[in-house]
Amino acid sequence: MQRLILITLAMCALLAAQPARAGALESSDVVLLQPEAELQPRVPDVQSLATYIDKATAQAAEVARQARVGPPTSGFLVIAIRPGLRSNAWLDFQPPLPSTMAEAMIRAMRSVTPPAVRGGPVVLAVKAGLWGGSSPVRDLPAPKEWRAAIDKAGRSLEPETLVEKIWRD
Incomplete structure (x- = not known):
């Protein structure tokens, strides 16, 4: 448990250190989407993971800075990392981008x-606001x-299972 707390604190410290930028994406919390027992053996280097999330x-913030300003929106930057230095990303913003x-x-x-992970994917999300939007109140x-993969399966699925079902290289 102590290691998971260190991971969360390291990631949150990096995000909190980012200066607020007018019109840019402003991040707040990192949400770990897997149980501690799965994450601990998969993340050999906490600092590398925190640095990766920051980058x-x-x-994402650079894309927002270069875009035309839109209505305030809030949501999540969702990230998955697989062994072999492979990553993927999804967005969940309301209103949608x-x-x-x-x-x-x-x-x-x-x-x-991405950093090296082992033994399976690591799935997390960063809460964010864009163009003055606040951090989402939803937890996940x-x-x-x-949602489409869950509808197709006809049942709820764990984040790791969802990522494996929809991963596109």
């Missing part, structure tokens, strides 16, 4: 080289791709 969030911006943000987040993300 992926900064890439324009599709071209969402696609650019996902590409930007995927462009960051539900990207449209995840």
